[in-house]
Amino acid sequence: MTTVMDRDGFKSDTHDCLLYYMEKKHKYLELDYGFLHQLRRTRNEIDYRGIKVPKDAWKELKLKIDLTLRILLDSLDQHHFR
Secondary structure, three states: HHHHHOOOOOOOOOOOHHHHHHHHHHHHOOOHHHHHHHHHHHHHHHHHOOOOOOOEEEEEEEEHHHHHHHHHHHHHHHHHOO
C-alpha cells in the first residue's frame, strides 16, 4: 500500500492514514478494509499493550494477509508500478 501511495505522489505518517487513503482512492482493488483496520488495531494492541494473539488466530490472519498481498502485488504488476 505504501508503494501504491508513493506512486500516486503521496506519503503517510500513519497506517491509519494509509488505509483511509487506499480505501478512498483505490476502491477498485476490493480489499477488505474492515479486516485491514482490525489488523492495524491488533498490531497496536500487541505493540502498546503487550496483548498476545493466540497461535490459532494467526493461521486465519495469515490467509487473509496473503490474499491482501496477492491483490496488491497483482495490481502493481498490472499497473507497472514496480
